[in-house]
Amino acid sequence: MIISAYQTHIFVLIFIYIILAVSLNLALGYTGLLNLGHVAFFGIGAYTSALLAIEGMPYLAAMISAGLFASIFGYLLVRATDKLKGDYLAMATLGFSFVVYSLLLNLRDITRGAMGIPGIPKPSIMGLAIRSNDQYLIFVVVVCTISVYLMYRTVNSPFGKLLEANRDNALSLRVLGKNTFVLKYKAMMISAFFAGISGSLYAHYITFIDPTSFYISELILILTIVIVGGLASIRGSIAATVVIIYVPEILRTLDLPGSVLGPVRQALYAVILIAILMIRPRGIFGKVDLE
Amino acid sequence: MILSCRDICKSFGGIRAIDGCSFAVEEKKITAIIGPNGSGKTTMFNVISRLVDPDSGSIEFKGQDVTGLKDYELARQGISRTFQDVKLFQNLTIMEHLQIAMSDSDEKLLASIIKGGRVTPERVQEVMDLVGLDKPHGTNATDLSYGQRKLLDLAIAIAKPHSLLMLDEPVAGVNPRLRESIKKTLRELNGRGESILLIEHDMNFVMDLVDHIFVMDAGKVIAEGTPAEVQNNPRVLEAYLGN
Numbered sequence: 167m168i169i170s171a172y173q174t175h176i177f178v179l180i181f182i183y184i185i186l187a188v189s190l191n192l193a194l195g196y197t198g199l200l201n202l203g204h205v206a207f208f209g210i211g212a213y214t215s216a217l218l219a220i221e222g223m224p225y226l227a228a229m230i231s232a233g234l235f236a237s238i239f240g241y242l243l244v245r246a247t248d249k250l251k252g253d254y255l256a257m258a259t260l261g262f263s264f265v266v267y268s269l270l271l272n273l274r275d276i277t278r279g280a281m282g283i284p285g286i287p288k289p290s291i292m293g294l295a296i297r298s299n300d301q302y303l304i305f306v307v308v309v310c311t312i313s314v315y316l317m318y319r320t321v322n323s324p325f326g327k328l329l330e331a332n333r334d335n336a337l338s339l340r341v342l343g344k345n346t347f348v349l350k351y352k353a354m355m356i357s358a359f360f361a362g363i364s365g366s367l368y369a370h371y372i373t374f375i376d377p378t379s380f381y382i383s384e385l386i387l388i389l390t391i392v393i394v395g396g397l398a399s400i401r402g403s404i405a406a407t408v409v410i411i412y413v414p415e416i417l418r419t420l421d422l423p424g425s426v427l428g429p430v431r432q433a434l435y436a437v438i439l440i441a442i443l444m445i446r447p448r449g450i451f452g453k454v455d456l457e
Numbered sequence: 458m459i460l461s462c463r464d465i466c467k468s469f470g471g472i473r474a475i476d477g478c479s480f481a482v483e484e485k486k487i488t489a490i491i492g493p494n495g496s497g498k499t500t501m502f503n504v505i506s507r508l509v510d511p512d513s514g515s516i517e518f519k520g521q522d523v524t525g526l527k528d529y530e531l532a533r534q535g536i537s538r539t540f541q542d543v544k545l546f547q548n549l550t551i552m553e554h555l556q557i558a559m560s561d562s563d564e565k566l567l568a569s570i571i572k573g574g575r576v577t578p579e580r581v582q583e584v585m586d587l588v589g590l591d592k593p594h595g596t597n598a599t600d601l602s603y604g605q606r607k608l609l610d611l612a613i614a615i616a617k618p619h620s621l622l623m624l625d626e627p628v629a630g631v632n633p634r635l636r637e638s639i640k641k642t643l644r645e646l647n648g649r650g651e652s653i654l655l656i657e658h659d660m661n662f663v664m665d666l667v668d669h670i671f672v673m674d675a676g677k678v679i680a681e682g683t684p685a686e687v688q689n690n691p692r693v694l695e696a697y698l699g700n
Contacts, residue, residue: 324560325569327553334546341506342557342617343532348564356566398548454548 174299180411181310182367187391187403188317189360195397196321197353198333203243203259204388206266207236207358209380211365213277216286216375225289229366236362237355244351270377282376289370306367313360318400329353390435394442396452405450459484459621459652465504465514474500476676487653489663492673493696498656502625506538507531537619541626543610545598552594555581558616588612589638604635624655628662640666
């Protein structure tokens, strides 16, 4: 490969986070669901895939199961929060993130709690083992391309236009005979499905997961990517993922002590977010206002 | 009768917005509900279109009791309505608005992705011509003037498959030329056999256009009849002008 092992690692993460960010944008930017539970779907996908693969399920089946299991939780979340909007929906979905985090931490018999799950097997697709990071990068590029293409087709279909209409004015959509609950749960299930897929890719790449991988700091990172890239813009989410994941890596060239590097990186996310909100309130390629 | 409302009551807290209101709308006619501000006209519209639950009473549409239906279910039965304040999808284009209104299968995800939209630009143009909206299909709703947004709102209601068109103040705030244009459109629709129920404060517009009028005051129907009958009704004059 012409890129270093470290750069390969960063690129793998970028492609995983592209799926995660685009899927959040589908719910948040396109459908108008202020969902702060996305990180929980990421975690549900990661744990589902890891546990099933450890039990011997073939990787592709484990990955699809991770997406499906996360999407079931997506449906349940919409069912439970159907009457809520705006800040109230945000608070309820944030609560969902905390509940899932708490379950991952306390269902020790299944998740091993704070000890996490080590030794998650690397994927093997129809007998072809993906061992090196270079191979994983190719694999994740393929999955990311398929995932983003499917989400692109979804948001650009007549169904996708209904999602945007729901975001802009749900009442007007209902008097046109559209069932907005069906639209919302379908959007959330698609969004959660792909978050689950990205969780699976993450778990089998890192080969170790614990509940802290799916907590508030991750949520802030994904939200920052979507807001910086712009709501209702897939290319915005892709561009912002590259910027947000790659730019902080430049800090490594500054030779900062390890204890400082983490906080400085978090501060840099905040600076990028504030700068974007001040200069371009709709983000890099955003189509709608952040309300 | 295409629509019948019987003994509808609706209170908000201690305020009785509709107080035992009954009326029926004839098929293929233009019917108006008029009355002073606060008489319960818009609440009645919201009850009929199921945005508000009545406390009591029943609603029949095309001979079927629709009182228990949800708003979108009733809309699918064939009621199309506009709002007093124009409610558009601010980030969508004219074309996208009318495609959404015309299509009845977009919620089916896979079919929508595989087959795409089945509404042609020609059908969209036909409706735009009918209401006199002369703008490119790709124009965003936020780039339209108030009058043009009002026309798009009317176009959406017409484009949606329906048996009854309910218009809440269709000419409020529009200039006289546009008012005449909207009147002409509604006459044309009625000439094609459409049933229209409207609320309007512009009496010249109402008297010149409609076949039948219901007058509401304090949540009740106080008079009904042809424009000529209503104009000379002492109870109507009292409601508008006081004793």
